[in-house]
Amino acid sequence: MSALLKNVTNCVWQAFNSLDVDNTGTVVKSKLKVLTANIGILLDLYGVEKGLEHYRSTTTLNFQHFKYYLLREVFLSLPNILSLPVLQGFESNIDEVCWLICKKDYISKCQVLPEDCMYKLFRVFCFLSELVADPERPNRFQVIMDTSEVGLVASQIVTSLGGDWDQSGFEELIGNANGFQFGTFLTLLEKRYLADVDQAGLVEALNAVTNTFIDDIIKKGVLLKRGYLLPTLREYWFVLKPCQLLYYKNEEEKEQCGSITLDRRCWVDSNLQRIMLHTTERTFEFATKDHRSRLQWISSLKLAISYSAGTEGYQRTLLRERQQRKKAELQEKHRRSSIIHDMDAQLQAEKQARVAMEIQAKELKVASEKHVEELENLLEEETQAKRDEEIVRNLQARVLREEWEKREELERLQVEQRLLLEQEREKRKEFEIKQREKENQLIEAQQRLIELEAEKQRLDDELTRAQKKISVSEKAVTSLTIVEPADLLNIKPQVKIRRTMSFIPSTKERPINFYK
DSSP: OHHHHHHHHHHHHHHHHHHOTTOSSEEEHHHHHHHHHHHHHHTTOOSTTGGGTTSSSSSEEEHHHHHHHHHHHTGGGSOSOOOHHHHHHHHHHHHHHHHHHHTHHHHTTOSSSOHHHHHHHHHHHHHHOEEEEOSSSTTOEEEEEEHHHHHHHHHHHHHHTTOOOOHHHHHHHHTTOOEEOHHHHHHHIIIIISTTOOHHHHHHHHHHHHHHHTSOOOEEEEEEEEOSSSOOEEEEEEEEOSSEEEEESSTTOOSEEEEEEOOTTOEEEEETTEEEEEOSSOEEEEEOSSHHHHHHHHHHHHHHHHTTTOSSOHHHHHHHHHHHHHHHHHHHHHHHHHHHHHHHHHHHHHHHHHHHHHHHHHHHHHHHHHHHHHHHHHHHHHHHHHHHHHHHHHHHHHHHHHHHHHHHHHHHHHHHHHHHHHHHHHHHHHHHHHHHHHHHHHHHHHHHHHHHHHHHHHHHHHHHHHHHHHHHHHHHHHHHHOOOHHHHHTOOSSSOOOOOOOSSOOTTTSOOOOOO
16 A cells, blocks of 8 residues: 555655665665565565565665565555554654664654653654655655654744744754754754753653644543433543544543544534534434534534545645645745846846947947938938939929820720721621521532432323333324224124223323423
8 A cells, every 4th residue: 555655655765764784775675674574564465575585686685675676566555445543553663663673763863752752753744744864865765854844843842841942943953954854853952942951841742743733643631521321410521533543531531431433424513512423323412611622522523524534644744744844835935036126137137138238329429420410411312313313203204194195006006906807897797697697508508409400300290100101102093993893793783882991091180281
């Protein structure tokens, strides 16, 4: 799970840096195996260190490579979704393992803080710090706590010890520093804020800081809770976290009486000076000693319910928001400084430009005087040139006028010629029409002549046929007239002479004689 690795990266770097005895930025794999195995056991993962032998061909690893191995082989083996209490438990265990490795580097340097207090400050430091690249050494990193976060922790410690926080004195003390490493952070607290502090007060103040940042406690205090079996109000010491509401017999928090799980399905309301907490199991009724405490607890419960479904926690969300604001302020500061730098550069450029302009103005003044004289001479020459130009222009105007008259004459002749051409075209069209009519008449006459010749031929054929018929009929008549007398005597008188069919056509059938 990458979110868990992101939360414990700072403490893992502290352990890695402690194992880097030669200060080369790399650690041998045999030492990293022990650290990886311990982290795996805490996460209920076994044998995760065996892959280090085959991971990369070198005998040492830098922190970036080691972090990538932890991500791929260890943390990604966890479920994607873990509850916030489980995540906080894993973080606490990993912080403890890393502290066991690196505590030897800091215990000998501290004279005021006991080991358990140093461990609490170690966890707070890792929680509020950021892993940044070392600007002086490539491929190296540092865990740095921002000065604003240092001031936040120091102010809470001073306030818990009953002192007054001096913000201006703190700003003078840190000067232009951007952040502190863990050793410098411990030295600052010891020398400036924890000197001459009794042990009990120191432990109590650091417990308050740990409760706020590490345990993610939103609010502590006394509430009256109505019992489930015995409906009476009893006083308990309550500790509110984003995912649960714990209650103890007293504020020492040694004997826990119960816990109430908070999630998104819970809600809070107020009824008759009572606080009603509705959960999926039942409704809890609480009471406070005054109205102000009741409003504070209602607001805190609503805040805890709103953060109950997340995996970051309340304080980590506030830290991320502060870091984002800090980055935005730095970006705005850089932007303003760049604007100021650009304005300074622009002002310098303007000053240089002004000096150059003054020198140039003097030179231009001398040059302008000479130029005025030249202009006067040029003006006189130009006046004479204008006179000459006027004369030339008049001559050109006269020539243009003559040319224009000639052009008008040519245009008139062109118009007349165009009209003559149009008339010729009209005459030609009429001639062509008449010629086509005569050709048509000629064609009709030729056609009529052909028809007449055909009619003549037909009539000649009819005449020939008629002549043939006449000759045939004449022969028939001749043959009838030549009859012997004996034959005439043999004719019986009783028998009528049958009229012989004559081949001579009748009057109606006789051909018309066309030729007289």
